Amino acid sequence: MSAVMNKNEQQVQQWRDDFPILARQVHGKPLVYFDSAATAQRPRQVLAAMDDFYQNHNANVHRGVHSISGEATDLFEAARRKLATHINAASEREVIFTRGSTEAINLVAQAYLRPLLQAGDEILISHMEHHSNIVPWQLLREQTGAVLKVIPVTDQGELDTQALPGLINARTKMLGLVHVSNALGSINPVREVCALARQHGVTTIIDGAQALPHLQVDVQALGCDFYSLSGHKMYGPTGIGALYGREQLLEDMPPWQGGGEMIRTVSFEETVWNDLPAKFEAGTPNIAGAIGLGAAVDYLQGIGLDAIAAHEQDLLSHASAALQQIDGLRIIGQARNKVSVISFVIDGVHPHDLGTIVDHHGFAIRTGHHCTMPLIKRFGLPATARASLALYNTRNEIDRFIPALKQACDMLR
Numbered sequence: 001m002s003a004v005m006n007k008n009e010q011q012v013q014q015w016r017d018d019f020p021i022l023a024r025q026v027h028g029k030p031l032v033y034f035d036s037a038a039t040a041q042r043p044r045q046v047l048a049a050m051d052d053f054y055q056n057h058n059a060n061v062h063r064g065v066h067s068i069s070g071e072a073t074d075l076f077e078a079a080r081r082k083l084a085t086h087i088n089a090a091s092e093r094e095v096i097f098t099r100g101s102t103e104a105i106n107l108v109a110q111a112y113l114r115p116l117l118q119a120g121d122e123i124l125i126s127h128m129e130h131h132s133n134i135v136p137w138q139l140l141r142e143q144t145g146a147v148l149k150v151i152p153v154t155d156q157g158e159l160d161t162q163a164l165p166g167l168i169n170a171r172t173k174m175l176g177l178v179h180v181s182n183a184l185g186s187i188n189p190v191r192e193v194c195a196l197a198r199q200h201g202v203t204t205i206i207d208g209a210q211a212l213p214h215l216q217v218d219v220q221a222l223g224c225d226f227y228s229l230s231g232h233k234m235y236g237p238t239g240i241g242a243l244y245g246r247e248q249l250l251e252d253m254p255p256w257q258g259g260g261e262m263i264r265t266v267s268f269e270e271t272v273w274n275d276l277p278a279k280f281e282a283g284t285p286n287i288a289g290a291i292g293l294g295a296a297v298d299y300l301q302g303i304g305l306d307a308i309a310a311h312e313q314d315l316l317s318h319a320s321a322a323l324q325q326i327d328g329l330r331i332i333g334q335a336r337n338k339v340s341v342i343s344f345v346i347d348g349v350h351p352h353d354l355g356t357i358v359d360h361h362g363f364a365i366r367t368g369h370h371c372t373m374p375l376i377k378r379f380g381l382p383a384t385a386r387a388s389l390a391l392y393n394t395r396n397e398i399d400r401f402i403p404a405l406k407q408a409c410d411m412l413r
């Protein structure tokens, strides 16, 4: 690293210092973590919040009259309020803690949509969905005889919005769309799509797992009915995420899972559900996870999503240009509006072999289908390599990646 750092580099170095794992080595080389779209790293602020909970306030929530149960409940509910404010939900009752995006989408499929569906009703999703926004609807198709329709994706990796109006009709009951593609980085025009859906009375669910780490999300401005997010993609813990839902929809829905926490009274004859959001949170929740997610929200807000986006856009253009130095390299996903996720293939080189070799230089990249098999197949490929860049990555890391890639190509071709 050069002795003199400019202001921007100093700032990024400060952010990097928050992430203890970035100090470690892999195969004797400094770790370069280019796999944040699979799971981001956690800053010490998040680790400290979880540690503090377990060390000083651990108790079950919403139950005990004793002091530390009250403290645990306060911390847990404060995390919910932070998240609700962060995404501009109208109220914290609209934020349901789940295990992640996957569970949030399954909740909507089973508790919201299933009771409303009749055979022949249609569910519309896009060709760039993560498996977690495909398979829950396929399960529902088997259970109800509903029909799954798919909005195409252009060769550039953008949603084919021209095709959209022709795919919505009176039988369309749900539209599911990824906000930001984890495989291509494309940012979808969610506001416009939700507006069109609303005109047709179609309920919308946006998979926001990949948006929260890069963008300031405002669910009311987007105009969606449901929105899912994942803690571990946004510098928070694994095993925690959330479903945002408009209050009226959540009120009208039956519960999903039954158990403790989600009830007000239980008798063998009749059980009365609890109010929102507890109605959808059966069992002891991931309390430490929620608190860690709240700390991740604080962390993102402390830096500011504008500052993060500016840095990541600089990395994206730097990396996109630098990668052109590799013979036969093709970037898959050239959306005009994209985040710092770069999928690529190289002629004559299998992504898996590439990933293995660059790992020996300390680079953690993803190879495979990225849980988007239909999308990768749409581009006529079995797999891609993917470098996903986060707030703690640097131009210098990208500059070191290029020779590692060249060396791998020399070995493999």
Ligand SMILES: *Cc1c(COP(=O)(O)O)cnc(C)c1O
Binding pocket: 037, 038, 099, 100, 101, 102, 103, 130, 132, 133, 178, 180, 181, 182, 207, 209, 210, 229, 230, 231, 233, 241
């Ligand atoms: C990671 C991811 C998911 C799944 O989220 P989990 O929290 O791991 O369940 C869904 N959609 C997208 C776009 C993702 O990147």
